[in-house]
Amino acid sequence: MNRIRTAVIGTGFMGRVHLEALRRVENVDVVEIAATSADKAKAAAAGYNVLNATGDWRDVMADPSIDAVHVTTPNVSHYEIAKAALEAGKHVLCEKPLAMTVAQAQELTELVMAKKLRGGLCHNLRYYPMVQQMRRMREAGDFGDILVVQGTYSQDWMLYESDWNWRVDPLVSGHSRVMADIGSHFFDMAEHVTGLKVTDVCSDLQIFWPTRKQPKDGGESFSGKLGGASETVDTKVVTEDFGATLFRMGRARGTMTASQVSAGRKNGLVLEIYGTKGGATWRQECPEELWLGHRDAPNQILLKDPSLLDEKARAFADYPGGHAEGYPDTHKQLFRRFYASIADSALTPDYPVFADGLRQMKMLDAELTSHKNRAWVSVPA
Numbered sequence: 001m002n003r004i005r006t007a008v009i010g011t012g013f014m015g016r017v018h019l020e021a022l023r024r025v026e027n028v029d030v031v032e033i034a035a036t037s038a039d040k041a042k043a044a045a046a047g048y049n050v051l052n053a054t055g056d057w058r059d060v061m062a063d064p065s066i067d068a069v070h071v072t073t074p075n076v077s078h079y080e081i082a083k084a085a086l087e088a089g090k091h092v093l094c095e096k097p098l099a100m101t102v103a104q105a106q107e108l109t110e111l112v113m114a115k116k117l118r119g120g121l122c123h124n125l126r127y128y129p130m131v132q133q134m135r136r137m138r139e140a141g142d143f144g145d146i147l148v149v150q151g152t153y154s155q156d157w158m159l160y161e162s163d164w165n166w167r168v169d170p171l172v173s174g175h176s177r178v179m180a181d182i183g184s185h186f187f188d189m190a191e192h193v194t195g196l197k198v199t200d201v202c203s204d205l206q207i208f209w210p211t212r213k214q215p216k217d218g219g220e221s222f223s224g225k226l227g228g229a230s231e232t233v234d235t236k237v238v239t240e241d242f243g244a245t246l247f248r249m250g251r252a253r254g255t256m257t258a259s260q261v262s263a264g265r266k267n268g269l270v271l272e273i274y275g276t277k278g279g280a281t282w283r284q285e286c287p288e289e290l291w292l293g294h295r296d297a298p299n300q301i302l303l304k305d306p307s308l309l310d311e312k313a314r315a316f317a318d319y320p321g322g323h324a325e326g327y328p329d330t331h332k333q334l335f336r337r338f339y340a341s342i343a344d345s346a347l348t349p350d351y352p353v354f355a356d357g358l359r360q361m362k363m364l365d366a367e368l369t370s371h372k373n374r375a376w377v378s379v380p381a
């Protein structure tokens with residue numbers, strides 16, 4: 001099989017996660033890294049043994065030998081970079097959210113189809129083995145008809161007034177913060193696992209810190225928790241620290257919260273589903289366990305072990321039982337499938353695509369409108 005040549009744009013938290021995961025995908029070579037300066041790109045390229053480095057992502061688009069790009073920059077640039085890549089004939093693996101607006105996401109979704117290229121979206125959290133197990137058990141009817149879907153995505157890294165990140169700036173991040181940043185992962189997973197679509201939402205958002213102390217020298221994601229910020233300026237905050245959404249999935253009903261101010265919760269994504277026959281709960285902070293709830297028998301904890309998983313879920317568990325697979329493995333699983341679909345143009349994507357990103361943007365819009373109007377809002381199909 002021909003090897004696929006790819007480039008990674010952005011060298012922050014996600015850039016490094018993508019670079020590491022790409023080394024675990026068999027048919028791919030990372031041939032260029034783009035950062036905000038040539039020096040930063042060169043440092044990353046040296047560390048990851050990548051030949052080319054540039055301080056301008058446009059150089060990547062101008063190289064016809066590059067087949068695909070990974071967009072790992074802050075949200076505001078996703079649309080422009082993804083569009084340029086598609087126009088240059090390159091496949092795109094974009095971090096979430098796909099774009100800043102529904103219109104931009106719609107345009108990218110249409111463009112990727114018109115160009116007959118692959119457009120993957122990094123809702124990687126679907127690919128924990130035990131999330132896949134929950135999905136396959138639901139498909140097999142083990143839980144019966146789904147009645148209730150509950151959960152949260154709770155973190156604590158923005159708890160203090162002094163916590164800052166580009167995500168607070170709506171010009172860089174968008175009009176929503178926690179619902180866009182982490183609530184979208186919850187909804188992507190909830191729909192993926194249940195097979196149901198969210199039809200209506202009723203949301204309440206809250207800003208606990210109307211101003212935050214913005215460091216004059218910026219800072220990458222999560223770096224604020226390590227302290228050391230120098231001078232700060234008081235900056236007005238217009239995006240939510242916390243959000244709660246009631247939702248309907250046809251007959252099923254659900255609730256979720258998303259928070260960046262929940263002390264002690266580091267990456268607390270929890271998905272609970274309850275059906276007419278049984279229930280299940282998965283927690284990202286204990287990703288190897290799936291809780292199975294029964295009404296007329298003792299509940300169970302299923303520990304990840306490929307030999308105990310549904311055959312289709314097993315394809316996401318590469319290591320034997322007791323050998324934990326976590327967050328970095330979810331990227332590997334997603335990227336592996338993305339590149340398989342580039343190598344074989346006949347394959348139907350079995351990973352989140354741009355249309356899923358467009359759906360998340362529509363859902364987000366509905367949540368923001370609901371909060372503003374203090375009313376239920378339908379999510380367009």
Ligand SMILES: NC(=O)c1ccc[n+]([C@@H]2O[C@H](COP(=O)([O-])OP(=O)(O)OC[C@H]3O[C@@H](n4cnc5c(N)ncnc54)[C@H](O)[C@@H]3O)[C@@H](O)[C@H]2O)c1
Pocket residue numbers: 009010011012013014015034035036057072073074075077095096097122123124166181219220221
């Ligand atoms: N899928 C996930 O689990 C997950 C987790 C975290 C972040 N994300 C997404 O990844 C993206 C990046 O987030 P992050 O946490 O890595 O942020 P980050 O601040 O850690 O890194 C962003 C990097 O992009 C660089 N950058 C900015 N503009 C650039 C440009 N024009 N060209 C090249 N580089 C540029 C910055 O210098 C920085 O190094 C966001 O869209 C975010 O929503 C996804």
